[in-house]
Amino acid sequence: xxxxxxxxxxxxxxxxxxxxxxxxxxxxxxxxxxxxxxxxxxxxxxxxxxxxxxxxxxxxxxxxxxxxxxxxxxxxxxxxxxxxxxxxxxxxxxxxxxxxxxxxxxxxxxxxxxxxxxxxxxxxxxxxxxxxxxxxxxxxxxxxxxxxxxxxxxxxxxxxxxxxxxxxxxxxxxxxxxxxxxxxxxxxxxxxxxxxxxxxxxxxxxxxxxxxxxxxxxxxxxxxxxxxxxxxxxxxxxxxxxxxxxxxxxxxxxxxxxxxxxxxxxxxxxxxxxxxxxxxxxxxxxxxxxxxxxxxxxxxxxxxxxxxxxx
Amino acid sequence: xxxxxxxxxxxxxxxxxxxxxxxxxxxxxxxxxxxxxxxxxxxxxxxxxxxxxxxxxxxxxxxxxxxxxxxxxxxxxxxxxxxxxxxxxxxxxxxxxxxxxxxxxxxxxxxxxxxxxxxxxxxxxxxxxxxxxxxxxxxxxxxxxxxxxxxxxxxxxxxxxxxxxxxxxxxxxxxxxxxxxxxxxxxxxxxxxxxxxxxxxxxxxxxxxxxxxxxxxxxxxxxxxxxxxxxxxxxxxxxxxxxxxxxxxxxxxxxxxxxxxxxxxxxxxxxxxxxxxxxxxxxxxxxxxxxxxxxxxxxxxxxxxxxxxxxxxxxxxxxxxxxxxxxxxxxxxxxxxxxxxxxxxxxxxxxxxxxxxxxxxxxxxxxxxxxxxxxxxxxxxxxxxxxxxxxxxxxxxxxxxxxxxxxx
Ligand SMILES: Cc1ncc(C[n+]2csc(CCOP(=O)(O)OP(=O)(O)O)c2C)c(N)n1
Numbered sequence: 001x002x003x004x005x006x007x008x009x010x011x012x013x014x015x016x017x018x019x020x021x022x023x024x025x026x027x028x029x030x031x032x033x034x035x036x037x038x039x040x041x042x043x044x045x046x047x048x049x050x051x052x053x054x055x056x057x058x059x060x061x062x063x064x065x066x067x068x069x070x071x072x073x074x075x076x077x078x079x080x081x082x083x084x085x086x087x088x089x090x091x092x093x094x095x096x097x098x099x100x101x102x103x104x105x106x107x108x109x110x111x112x113x114x115x116x117x118x119x120x121x122x123x124x125x126x127x128x129x130x131x132x133x134x135x136x137x138x139x140x141x142x143x144x145x146x147x148x149x150x151x152x153x154x155x156x157x158x159x160x161x162x163x164x165x166x167x168x169x170x171x172x173x174x175x176x177x178x179x180x181x182x183x184x185x186x187x188x189x190x191x192x193x194x195x196x197x198x199x200x201x202x203x204x205x206x207x208x209x210x211x212x213x214x215x216x217x218x219x220x221x222x223x224x225x226x227x228x229x230x231x232x233x234x235x236x237x238x239x240x241x242x243x244x245x246x247x248x249x250x251x252x253x254x255x256x257x258x259x260x261x262x263x264x265x266x267x268x269x270x271x272x273x274x275x276x277x278x279x280x281x282x283x284x285x286x287x288x289x290x291x292x293x294x295x296x297x298x299x300x301x302x303x304x305x306x307x308x309x310x311x
Numbered sequence: 312x313x314x315x316x317x318x319x320x321x322x323x324x325x326x327x328x329x330x331x332x333x334x335x336x337x338x339x340x341x342x343x344x345x346x347x348x349x350x351x352x353x354x355x356x357x358x359x360x361x362x363x364x365x366x367x368x369x370x371x372x373x374x375x376x377x378x379x380x381x382x383x384x385x386x387x388x389x390x391x392x393x394x395x396x397x398x399x400x401x402x403x404x405x406x407x408x409x410x411x412x413x414x415x416x417x418x419x420x421x422x423x424x425x426x427x428x429x430x431x432x433x434x435x436x437x438x439x440x441x442x443x444x445x446x447x448x449x450x451x452x453x454x455x456x457x458x459x460x461x462x463x464x465x466x467x468x469x470x471x472x473x474x475x476x477x478x479x480x481x482x483x484x485x486x487x488x489x490x491x492x493x494x495x496x497x498x499x500x501x502x503x504x505x506x507x508x509x510x511x512x513x514x515x516x517x518x519x520x521x522x523x524x525x526x527x528x529x530x531x532x533x534x535x536x537x538x539x540x541x542x543x544x545x546x547x548x549x550x551x552x553x554x555x556x557x558x559x560x561x562x563x564x565x566x567x568x569x570x571x572x573x574x575x576x577x578x579x580x581x582x583x584x585x586x587x588x589x590x591x592x593x594x595x596x597x598x599x600x601x602x603x604x605x606x607x608x609x610x611x612x613x614x615x616x617x618x619x620x621x622x623x624x625x626x627x628x629x630x631x632x633x634x635x636x637x638x639x640x641x642x643x644x645x646x647x648x649x650x651x652x653x654x655x656x657x658x659x660x661x662x663x664x665x666x667x668x669x670x671x672x673x674x675x676x677x678x679x680x681x682x683x684x685x686x687x688x689x690x691x692x693x694x695x696x697x698x699x700x701x702x703x704x705x706x707x708x709x710x711x712x713x714x715x716x717x718x719x
Contacts, residue, residue, distance in 0.1 A: 042382075042511050051522070058518040063511040065381060066520040067374070068404055074371035078336060078378025078386070079511065081362035085333035085384050092513070110374065113367030 003195045008035040018059035019052050025187050025226035026050060026126040026213045030097055032190060033124060036197040041093040042079060046072040046102030049133040050126070072096045073110035080119040093201050094121035100141035101131045104168045115179045115206035122200045123208050125170060128215035136218040140168045145283045146271045153274045158283050164290045174208040175244035181207040183243035188231035192241060192253055212239045220270015232265040237295040250301045262288045313491050319450040319482035320345030322489045323389065323415045326457035328359045329497040331504065332387040334379035336364035336372045341427045342479035343391040343417040369394035373401040380410040381519060383506035385461065391479060392419035392433045399437065405472045406441025406535060408519060409508060411464035412472040413457065417483040420667045428668020429479040430631040431580065435640045441535050443473040443542055444609040446579040450487045453477045455553065455561055462501050462549050468541050470508050481581040492557055500556045539610045546607060563607040566619040568594060572601030574683040575620060577645050578629035579605045582671040589676040600680055611644050617652040625658045625687035627679050631665040638698050639663055658692045662699045675701050
């Protein structure tokens with residue numbers, strides 16, 4: 001299932017006049033997704049940046065619910081059931097677009113319940129790796145070593161101090177529910193991202209896409225750097241692009257010809273600046289080791305389960 | 312009309328079916344479980360053509376029902392106790408979105424310590440959530456108020472969610488004869504659903520739950536309040552209609568033998584049946600006592616309260632709840648209703664009883680009336696007399712050193 005940029009409609013569903021930061025990658029992600037979803041879409045978004053973005057000036061052309069922080073999964077379940085009960089479910093895309101906090105932390109239960117029950121919707125988590133709307137606090141998706149306002153850096157604190165597991169692996173958590181489709185995606189690989197959305201919405205069941213969405217302010221990036229950093233995340237294998245079908249078949253979608261060292265990803269971000277000081281530079285090797293381990297694991301999983309060429 | 316011998320829970324399920332609810336989302340908890348199970352059977356056997364969402368928590372139950380209502384369906388949920396507490400965050404969200412959701416609450420107290428038994432400690436603290444609240448006495452009332460609830464909640468001048476509270480076990484599990492009308496008759500009182508409020512509509516996209524800054528927020532709250540107040544008048548019209556259709560009359564409060572009563576006891580729920588019996592007994596012995604059973608608690612029918620308590624020489628309020636550090640929750644509302652009334656100021660005593668399922672029996676009620684009589688004759692009350700625990704276990708209070716030093 002391929003997709004071409006030319007096939008996307010000119011029509012905009014994300015209206016001008018939003019309240020977000022200039023250059024915000026999460027808005028870009030929503031705008032791109034909206035073009036594949038098309039106008040017969042109902043969107044829900046949990047409390048976070050995208051609600052501040054959309055909620056005051058109604059900057060979306062989709063019927064839109066700003067849910068509570070943790071109930072996007074259950075609100076969308078109710079919408080799905082109501083449309084079915086009214087005989088109006090056909091031809092409507094139900095779309096959740098929620099932050100990592102609303103997905104991997106406080107909203108995990110509701111999302112888990114919704115996919116377990118088999119409601120039909122596409123859930124995209126825009127992962128900016130922290131609670132950004134409230135001013136850059138850590139989340140369960142914040143990478144180790146990152147400075148946030150609740151994981152400050154000091155002589156005795158390296159920033160986020162969770163043991164070196166990469167972070168909650170939401171794609172595999174969703175895949176473990178046995179849902180038809182779960183994938184990661186990057187703004188730097190738009191065709192891959194759009195293809196995944198197209199594939200997901202054709203499926204009669206719950207589907208999940210984890211979109212890495214650099215936060216300019218929270219990560220310490222220049223306005224123009226969002227997509228470039230997202231690309232580095234894939235090229236260093238910090239954020240691998242893969243998909244899992246039916247909870248079993250794992251395929252990696254992008255394999256960098258030459259895996260770049262994580263320093264290339266870390267050094268361009270303000271939140272990791274302290275890792276380049278004598279006190280904390282030892283953390284970089286641990287970061288690299290963890291990325292390597294994770295990448296090896298994905299390769300092995302693909303080797304064991306993948307069905308090359310089914311894209 | 313069929314007369315059935317069913318429990319309060321089953322009566323609620325029958326009413327939900329006859330109301331033609333389209334989406335149900337609920338999570339089991341004692342003593343509400345019977346309601347969910349009865350509805351699940353109806354859906355599984357095709358008696359009720361609704362979507363039933365077996366959610367993973369009460370927070371999600373109410374959230375799913377919010378989603379369903381936003382998508383234009385008549386939606387229902389039910390819960391108790393810890394489940395209602397878990398919904399706390401979603402309650403004002405639902406009322407702020409102006410969704411005509413109906414929820415049955417089988418009242419049970421809150422942990423800790425753990426109890427599964429009845430008092431009103433779960434729903435009374437939710438009085439400020441913007442929901443309409445009624446407290447019923449028996450299974451028939453539970454049935455009737457569920458239909459009334461949809462009718463009122465969906466009225467264009469209201470559009471607020473509605474909580475029908477029935478006592479856990481004493482109503483939810485007690486089998487009683489209940490008159491169940493035919494669906495055609497119900498349809499004349501509560502027509503099949505058509506969403507008459509802003510909802511998710513592809514033809515007219517809208518944003519729900521916008522941000523409101525200080526220059527707007529207060530008016531949103533004010534509107535919720537004014538609409539809630541309108542419910543009082545509307546309920547009285549709806550009771551008329553209900554009586555015409557079903558031949559039974561419902562009311563915001565029941566005043567029993569208060570006309571010439573010197574001592575009046577006010578309370579809510581199933582225990583008021585016992586109060587009615589004691590009133591009859593004491594009347595037979597020549598004592599001028601009466602009872603007021605509050606049904607509609609939010610909105611608070613202040614004028615009706617004033618009208619029925621006007622002539623009393625002393626008022627007792629029997630609370631099946633505690634606002635810790637203050638006293639009963641109902642008492643606060645009755646006292647403030649009377650403070651601004653026209654009549655003379657009379658002593659008001661607050662009785663707390665029946666917590667965590669402790670039986671409220673005729674002896675309890677007699678003690679309340681005796682205390683009221685002594686306060687009425689002395690003419691004024693001290694703060695110590697204001698709060699009474701008629702069924703306190705003195706031996707236990709002493710043995711445990713209740714209210715004394717805690718810890719090691
Ligand atoms: C129950 C609850 N707890 C906390 C908050 C405060 N809060 C609002 S948004 C937010 C963080 C959102 O983080 P995320 O989901 O990652 O989205 P982002 O802001 O990064 O877009 C928090 C903590 C809340 N609104 N509700």
